[in-house]
Amino acid sequence: MNQRLLQGSLRSLVLLYFAVLVALPVFAVYGKGLSLGWEPFWQSVTHPLALDALWLTVQLALLAALINAALGTLTAWVLVRYCFPGRRFLNSLVDLPFALPTAVGGLMILLLLGPNSWLGQTLTSIGWEIVYRPPAIVIAMVFVTFPFVVRNLQPLLEELDPAEEEASYTLGASKALTFRRVILPALLPGLCGGTLLAFSRALAEFGAVVLIAGNLPGQTLVASVYIFGQVESYNPQAAAAVSVVLLTLSFLLLFTMNALFGRRTAR
């Protein structure tokens, strides 16, 4: 009897923890964003600065996700298929962007490409300014989300039956055709899943971006930095309104992903 009571209260405690920690804050944001009614919400969201920030974020995140799709596919392929010196080292290194504090990641990119570095100066001298401009933001996003595509593709590549490829060769298909028709379709779920994850993470990224994004509306002011600015200037309602849009977008992505690919979400 006593044990059942204990078990029951433990279960309730866990569920309560879950509800309070995860569900409640989400409701708080939606509540605050819509607290003054539809009209002010709409005004906050359609404020030119907010709109620009949201649109810019979506564009840059999409670009970063696509770049990662290409780089990640190549990396996963080489890491799984080829044996070469340094392979294990590189394979461990893939996770570094996950393990590294994002602010440190941002600082690293700032230092590498910034006005004080050799590379930054060289690029500036040929007319390419990167830091405090959109390219730097994309680079930061690519850095932070690099592991997603690689880690989503690797298990699929390992599971791939080499006999399937060989079957394709014996049927007369060239290497390129085999890659396109036999290998790529098998990788597609992982590729899409990884790219979507990278996209949603890039949408949300703050730490790596805040140090290298300027505050130029429509050019370098991304949504998360905009929200931060609104919080800093004691405008929680506007912050919440933009957050609602960004959150809804992220949730839609998350649920699409779960619906499409089942349980393949990573960190």
Added chain:
Amino acid sequence: MHHLEVRDLNKKFGSLQAVEGVSFSVEQGRLIGLLGPSGGGKTTLLRMLAGLERPDGGAISIGGRNVDALPPQDRGIGFVFQNYALFKHMTVVENIAFGLKVKKWERARIYQRVAELLALTGLIGLERRYPHQLSGGQRQRVAFARALAPEPQLLLLDEPFAAIDAKVRKELRTWLKEMISRVGVTSLFVTHDQEEAVEVADEILIMSQGRLEQKGTPWEIYRAPKTPFIATFIGESTALHDLTTLAPFAEAAVSIANKASLEGHDELQAFVRPESIEISRSHERQPSSAALPGVVSHVQFRGDAWHVEVQVGAQRLTARRPLAYEPLSLGEEVSVLVHRLYLFAGQQSWIVENPFLSLQREKERIV
């Protein structure tokens, strides 16, 4: 002109000689069974024929054309993989049509060929299914149809029935034999199962430890195994330790042993098949100098015959006794008639018939 010719094929994996000096040839339209113990090099040989593995030495020609320099794409072969290797994300039809699309056939022609193969392999109604929605036997047939679709000159099958349960397997192998003879394509299939090879193949190649041990029709191989290994691998055989207990063969054995030792092989091995031993009660048969006295030490019912073990001197022999005869009992004294045995020394082999038996037959003929 042989359709497939293989000359002195060699392949090493590191220090392991997986295939060693294999040469053989196959005539157009034959179905060849490639048989041998696990790790014998069968898959390696097949993969070299397909161009999936590069030989260290030797030559392969298919249809009179040397293919050594050709990649698998251009060899005109069909390959059925052990676990089928169907394209998981393609339907049955897409799988079968793949090789045709690669060859850039016209749509109408592809359509017609696929329909033909679906009918031939009995897959009608399953066109739109994906591999994971098929049974093992159906997958096997899709793999077969896919390999056949581009009209290969040579069909290679690596343990096509390995992943299928025993009953379906029997049906499928008769089906396969029929199918191949109807299409008329020269085929090589790997199997572990000697019964399967004997039943299906026109000819059998036996490989062991990378070497080709013997090639011939199933009957030839059964009748005249070239090595002790084959004598035990195809059909059953009992090894004889001491030939002197088999008095009727002693003389022949000594003369062969002498011959062998002259040529430098002193080790003489002898085998006898259960089917060539006749066991009878004393009243069932006239006493003869061809037979030996023995004592029954074990009797077991085996469905189609009695499986009998008899002790003859120091040698225990295994024999069959038709069910039509009365069962024997343990400890009973019987007469054991050995019709023939196989002797091996080095590369040579002899089949020795029971001399008294032939003598006796001659006598009967004269009388």
Added chain:
Amino acid sequence: MRKLSILLVYLIFFVLILAPLGQMALGAWENGWQGFADVFARTDVQHAFWVSGVIVVIVTALNTLFGVLLALLLVRGTWLGRRVRQFANALVDLPFAVSPVIGGLMIILLLGPNTALGTFFESHGIKMVFALPGMVLATLFVTFPLMVREVAPLLQEIGTEQEEAAYTLGAAPWMTFWQVTWPSIRWGVIYGVVLTVARSLGEFGAVLVVSGNIINKTQTATTLVYQEVENFNFVAANAVALALAGLSVLILLGLETAKRRKEVRKHASS
């Protein structure tokens, strides 16, 4: 083709990871060993690391405990009903989709000075926002899915057979958990712990918003880096960031080990 792609991958890693890391390391040593030591002699730097450490310890402990329990509940809690568990399962991933800044904003909106809950805690002398409790909460929110997502699949994979076998042999639930379930999920939990440590140490956005970044009070190692960069004090920023990067590399090694052990277990059991 092969050579080229390997070369390309090396290039990707160099440009994306190794070069920035190297540049930062060089920057940190600009004033030599002395400059490095000077930075870590500052009390505000030490305090920031202390705050980070406290958060890591509390968050890791709580997240591990509740994460494992929730995973057990989601996978084994048949009494909850399939639909409820599916819904809860989807909710677990929510924090993945939330920008850290928004995560911090949530805590402010919920517990800030002008909210009902905020004034309630304030009246009892507990300061939530711009203080440690709020920072811990924000970090807990952000790290929440890590442990559940590590352990739940493992529980699913090992199935209930072994546990049922233990029950039929008369083992009590506690004993079954420690003797049968725990050994199978142990390396998964350790992996989750390392992930949680990494994320709570590195968390920046949520903590920045909630903490107010008050020097010597609520400043953490990562928000300190931010502050130093904003002040153009790059030597200090580099030194602290380099220390954090060093910790990340240690974490990475931990992840590798845990992953290998986890896989060994998986292969051994299958």
